[in-house]
Amino acid sequence: QVQLVQSGAEVKKPGASVKVSCKASGYTFTSYGLSWVRQAPGQGLEWMGWVSAYNGNTNFAQNLQGRITMTTDTSTSTAYMELRSLRSDDTAVYYCARGHGGTRFDYWGQGTLVTVSS
Amino acid sequence: EIVLTQSPGTLSLSPGERATLSCRASQSVSSSYLAWYGQKPGQAPRLLIYGASSRATGIPDRFSGSGSGTDFTLTISRLEPEDFAVYYCQQYGSSRGYTFGQGTKLEIK
Numbered sequence: 001q002v003q004l005v006q007s008g009a010e011v012k013k014p015g016a017s018v019k020v021s022c023k024a025s026g027y028t029f030t031s032y033g034l035s036w037v038r039q040a041p042g043q044g045l046e047w048m049g050w051v052s053a054y055n056g057n058t059n060f061a062q063n064l065q066g067r068i069t070m071t072t073d074t075s076t077s078t079a080y081m082e083l084r085s086l087r088s089d090d091t092a093v094y095y096c097a098r099g100h101g102g103t104r105f106d107y108w109g110q111g112t113l114v115t116v117s118s
Numbered sequence: 119e120i121v122l123t124q125s126p127g128t129l130s131l132s133p134g135e136r137a138t139l140s141c142r143a144s145q146s147v148s149s150s151y152l153a154w155y156g157q158k159p160g161q162a163p164r165l166l167i168y169g170a171s172s173r174a175t176g177i178p179d180r181f182s183g184s185g186s187g188t189d190f191t192l193t194i195s196r197l198e199p200e201d202f203a204v205y206y207c208q209q210y211g212s213s214r215g216y217t218f219g220q221g222t223k224l225e226i227k
Contacts, residue, residue: 015200015205023147030128030172035216037163043220043222044206044219044220044221045155045206045218046218047216047218049215050129050215050216060215062217074200090226095141095163097163100168102210103150103168103169104153104165104168104208104210105153105155105163105165105208106165106168106174106175108162108163108164109162109186110162111162
């Protein structure tokens with residue numbers, strides 16, 4: 001069965017960086033892209049960007065360009081999202097999600113809480 | 119960027135009733151690129167409907183989607199206790215990526 005298992009919660013200070021991992025299993029990793037979606041406390045869903053597990057191509061939300069990196073390691077079927085220059089409004093649960101047909105997200109990780117606080 | 123506006127913000131209904139949730143786009147969206155998700159507290163979102171009207175794997179047939187152009191609807195024909203959650207619509211905008219609506223909270227009356 002398809003599973004996406006994310007790394008654990010993080011607490012960071014403003015200005016620091018965070019790197020969240022998403023380990024995939026149950027399918028051919030390189031056949032699907034992965035998106036990252038975040039959700040601030042009590043708020044809705046915000047798409048952050050997408051990475052191709054096949055060739056590493058990326059596409060980021062405009063408001064995060066310059067602060068975000070997404071990579072994959074095909075040897076371990078793991079995707080990574082790094083966000084730099086963290087601010088308090090980056091406090092959120094971060095999800096990885098498998099893209100199906102490029103149009104929808106059919107499997108999601110369990111989420112990783114990132115708290116940015118001084 | 120296409121903006122998705124969901125209504126109502128909160129919908130209060132009783133089990134057994136019919137729920138109708140709306141998602142309106144600021145410009146026309148291909149039906150192939152419109153999806154719906156449900157999210158319960160403390161859980162990740164779950165794909166319900168894709169291509170505007172196709173049910174995802176394992177989704178009961180009381181869930182249905184319809185619409186085209188700028189107006190889309192998620193209908194739950196007879197509410198079960200486990201259906202009370204927050205629902206989001208989502209569209210794919212090619213190189214511009216994806217956007218979500220702000221959500222509709224379906225609560226027990």
